Amino acid sequence: MNEKISSIKKGSVLVVGGGIGGMQAALDLADSEFKVHMVQKDPSIGGTMVMLDKTFPTGDCSMCMISPKMVEVGRHLNIDIHLLAEVVSVEGEPGDFKVKIKIAPRYVAPDKCTGCGDCETKCPKKVSSEFEQGLSVRKAIYSLFPQAVPNTRVIDKDNCLYFKKGRCRLCEKACKAGAINYKDKGKEIELHVGAIILCPGLDRYDAKVRGEFGLGRWKNVVTAIQFERILSASGPYKGEIKRPIDGRHPKRVAWIQCVGSRDSHNANPWCSSVCCMYATKQAIIAREHDSEIEPTIFFMEMRSFGKDFDKYVERAKTEYGVRYKRAMISAVREEPGTGDLLLRYAAEDGKLIDEIFDLVVLSVGLEPHKDSVEFAKTFGIETNSYRFAKTFPLKPVQTTRKGIYVTGTYHGPKDIPETVMQGSAVAGEVMALLGEARGTETVAKEFPPEKDLTGEEPRIGVLVCHCGTNIASTVEVEKVVETVKDLPGVVYATNTLYACSQDSQEMLKKIVREMNLNRVVVASCTPRTHEPLFQETIRDAGLNKYLFDLADIREQCSWCHMGHKEEATKKAIKIVKMAIAKARLLEPLKTDTVEVTPAAMVIGGGIAGMTTALSLADQGFHVSIVEREKELGGLLRNLYRTLEGNDVQEFLKARIEQVLSHERIRVYSDAEVKKTGGFVGNFETTLTNGNVIKHGVIVLATGGVEYQPTEYFYNESDRVITQRELEEKLVSGENPRSGEQYVMIQCVGSREEPNQYCSRICCLDAIKNAVTLKEKNPKAQIFILYRDIRTYGLREDYYRKARDIGVFFVRYEVDKKPVVEKIGDKLGIKTRDYMLNKELILNADWLVLSTGLRPHPKTETVGEMYKVTRNPDGYFLEAHVKLRPVDFPGEGIFVAGLAHAPKNLDETISQALAAAGRAGVVLSKENLAVSGIVAKHRKDLCMSCLSCFRVCPFDSPYIDEEGKVAHNEIKCHGCGICAGICPAKAFQVNSFRDDQILAMIDAAVECEPVIK
Amino acid sequence: MIIGKQKPFEEIWDMIKNFKKVLVFGCNTCVAICHAGGGKEAEILASMLRMRASLEGVEIEVKHAAIERHCEPEFFEPVMDNVRTSDMVLSLACGVGVNFLSERIGNIPVYPGINTEFYGAVPKAGIFTELCAGCGDCILHLTGGICPIARCAKSLMNGPCGGTNNGKCEISQDVDCAWYLILERMKKLGILEKMFEIQPLRDWSTGMYGGPRRIILDHIEEVEAQEERKGS
Amino acid sequence: MKSGSNLEKVLEGGYFAVTAEVGPPKGTSAKVIQRKGELLKTYCDAMNVTDNQTAIVRMSSLSGCVILKEMGIDPVMQMVVRDRNRIAIQSDILGAVALGIRNVLCLSGDHQRFGNHPTTKGVYDIDSIQLVQTLKNMRDEKKFICGEEISGEVPLYIGAVETPFADPIEYRVKRLAKKVNAGADFIQTQAIFDVAKFIKWMEMVRDEGLDKQVHILAGVIPIKSVGMARYMKDNVSGISVPDEIVTRMEEAKVAKEEGVKIALEIIEQLEDIDGIHGIHIMAVAWEDIVPVIVERAGLLPRPIL
């Protein structure tokens, strides 16, 4: 960093945007001792991902994945969320920005609102729901979605009867917490931050512009995001797939791809990158919901370029019967009276076909927000011609203004994992920028010493919440209190209007002290959101936080049994009794900490490894790079230019220079890892050259190799070369002659069993070289024989450019590959031209093979050494394909670069920065806290049968020096799979011990006859 | 390790249904490790039997217990009084344990709750494979460490029979041909030529075929002999 | 008639049966059998051919039986379960019936360790009682063990053996009952020397009603020498030789004569026991003496039926 930045940097960061990318960046930064201010335009955080039903390939519920993250952001001591907020001005320089923020009035006081929703029930005004994409209604006082964080309601002034007509005020009456404030004027605040991260997210293309598809005119034409809501179990149709027009279950469902994308005349010229996959996912999920559905996807180019995407599409075809039709839809018309839709398209042979569908989904593309240029101006950054933030291929998350970074779809269209990855990447960049200011603005909570409970009998206090009327209108709260107050162990029971309100917290602390309580049960809402709050409160009162249990009588009782007061009350009593039964057996749990060695080990000295190393070193940590070859640089040494024209070798030289001269980086070349041991924060590695290194994290950046083809006479003719060899020729000054014919064949060694995956780089390589050839000599003839051109995102420009300057693109099918024969010095190539529908015979001077990537052969042994799994193609498998794209299940180990999957240079750099961000979170801590909810292992009972050792997803059981099974609680996540399988019952999970579970069961069935 | 497998529930039920006080008695060594007969399985089985009794409308008191090992008398001592309060013991130990307890328990029947299967290894969680037959005369040094007696369905000694099928045994595609494995391994070890030597007929008397076996350590044999002399 | 064999006719006809035993050679000569057959032909009703007795390899019982059959003698094929699994057993039975053999005596066989191949594997796929049951099923149901049909008749007269003296003897009676239940038509017992004990045993047999269900032939071994007497007393399981007999042999001037005398005395007593329907003479390596004994015991002529 040679820019001049002010000497005193701020230890805080502004994150503009509360989607998944912003949340990831915020959490990584806040977890690594930076204060984060999150600014969000909406009334709550979540962004686009919260609207999605499920995510591929696992079919995980999107909300289930993001919801814990939202809660984590919402509760984080060092993340301040500013909602309904917009930045109005930015002054200053990297390390010290002054930011003015305007906050719109909410009309509901966040400190008073408990989120109970009583106001919403009473509000008489119904408004079309933005979140549900107009498919259902919300109220004028509302929260964006049920799981919203925070779930403080907001008044929609434009629709509120009071604001419009001056009367109503029903919400004010309904609110027992007195949170409604019609006089709210909003405010303006000023913040000083060291860096700014922009992640404002995206808009979707407005398909109404394309009138021929009939959106807005034909009711059964929906956008893909509407279809997500239709699929969602919490959506307008509760997950039942119905037609908006008549509620009938559709059978024939069509997806039309590229609506608003790849169309420089009528819409957006770029490829939106995600639509091929989300359409495939929607088709699969739709089939899973209703096996009668016959999905058809009309597409131009199947761009399943990501990790394991091709396999997913293959599954869609073979296992789910999804029909993929390569055809352009010219128009959608409604069949009068039926609501059915007639699609007209051209078949392969050019004939026009009309086909009827029950429902049509438009795969609308992504685009920047309408005001993105204005937005950019506010921050003083530049945008590109498409209104996305301008960035640089080799600095993918930096904007044109130093200290301001971009992540997510404001950078270009991208999917969830890449957004998350970039979120961590910007965090990494910011950590490198502000490393020295870490911890200067964060706060930590101070607690009184814990009471010693030795020898005490349980003294349980029970607090039953009314939650306004949420619980009390269905459950007789007083009766619950009455029934449980004399149970064994219970010394105090009371009810409260809102257990979670500030005054209730104070009351709880007082009761704990005055009644000398040693266990607390609160009966209110779900522990998933509220347990930490109460735990903190009792901790404040001097109790160990694990002496608490939360009985969920709202989500799991009153809300489900409305109108059945007697039964609901009975059930509530049981739920509370179960919690009390467990509480009697609760014990204070120690939360240990382990020291962290603030150093990293990076395995692989390619561009990924070097980028991670530099970022971590700039953050202030020592880094060891282990490279098995003599030189750094890896595969990048063979690459000369990027698609955009950057000089790669120059970049690489500079990067190597930076690495070698960095005071905190040590490179061990010509060396490999011989032995490894330890756990997060405390690894020890022995290298083949005898060096022993202690470090806190490991980054696996073992890279990939290029496929060496055996096809198409590669080893038999000098005229058959790879793209890399062609690039080398071009760089070394060779120029094509006029009329010289170059034929490029794509997907050589990719997208076919046993390598059923896209290598991602080859289309771009081919286009890059084709354009260079044409630029050197426009009279050179270039044919690219391809299966699908995958110039995803903004790279579509180069595809268009190649076509414009006369590169011929000829598609082939995998079962009818081009046939090559050697004819003297030339190569005869026969292939079918589907456009002209006839055989094409080419007479090439050069045959250029676009060969794909393979994982490095060492990936296997490295994987075994670190016990990380690999996908069927041999690439490392990350902890979670969506939300943990650079992590492994075992903590403290990260992945970056080609070892993870094929990717382009800018993506490799992003991922490497992300790994640095994630690793920085671990390394920035002096001590790692170990949760109290871990499995406890009793060595005296254990018979070392290894069952736990084999099933643990986190490798926490291990074989110790005595050759017996032991347990590392630092690695343990407390899932309890070990306890479930252990034949000796040597494992018990704290707070979920067998005796506690059995006690709950007994409490749940106390009234039933006992079989014995 | 001895690998066992719990008997079908119906078979077990038939064994116990006419008793009043049943003890399901687990053994916390081999059969616990293979999830067939440890204390945990005893608890599970006891619960299932109680429910079955309840469904059948018969009164049977089913309790469970477990000790470290059923093949050494000292482990029984602390629990024996308790064990004798039942009128039937369903042992989840291997056959050794059932025999051993039967000899010591007096007039209380001991029934087997598991089938003792074989001496096995645990290549993966939940998978158990037979690798040794306990023949009493090991020849693994001649066969690349892979036992043809335990792992060849015919216990052949001189190479694969005609039923070998691409590395699999004729009895099942799921069973490896032991001789195929042996030959592959011998090849790797560079001792394949040993295969061409005819292996002599085996002395089966060292194994079960020679009648039940007993091993007495040399020094113990002497002590025993002295004891006997004293006795007589 | 179940098989129509001479032995069956004799027993079912209520005659006191006499059977003798022929040990096949450790060689290939049919003459050895033919000679013994010729010698004993008119002195007994059927002749047992042993099956690798004491686990010593000899000519097969089946071939010995065929040789006797060709001489017009009714053979009793002995079959042990030590050397054959159920496949071989059933196959041999089919062959035996095809060759005219009608009597089969089912035994476990001496353990292989006692013979001349002590290191061999014992088969013991099924046991002797299961063998009896198998043969009965083959004969009466015309079914193999697996349940499949046998083509043609399987006329068999099924025998089993019993050792009355292996203590505790009450179990021996239970076991006999098991054999009878399994389908034994006749029983040949281990050699009897301790007649008093045998009488007791027979009482128990009668108490169970077994004597009415099966023909019991008592075993008789003529003792050739005092050494033989001692050897049997000490080493042969299931044989009980009273001290008195050993003493008599020791004191005898001509041992062989004393042995014959003892045999005759025993036979005399056996004939008087209720439920004994014949004797089975096992003159191990002393076949020549059988005619003498049968004649002096007054059991001649043998009935021709």
Place this chain on the structure above:
Amino acid sequence: MVKAEEKVLSVEEPREISSGWEPNILAFACHYCAFAAADLAGVMRLSYPPTVKVIRLPCTGKLDYIHILHAFERGVDGAFVAG
């Protein structure tokens, strides 16, 4: 002999159910997914019989056979394991 596997399924004969009887069901739910789903059901006001009660587990992998058997022995009518 009848193979025991064939018989094992015939555990319980269906019995007559008296009117008004509602099964007492215990759900064992993974904290991360099924328990969250139970919460969502509440948020969406989906109704189900009040005799269903949920026991939260850190993961359904934690569930032990004996938990379910114990519940049945104590008289629950159904156990619902979701994770």
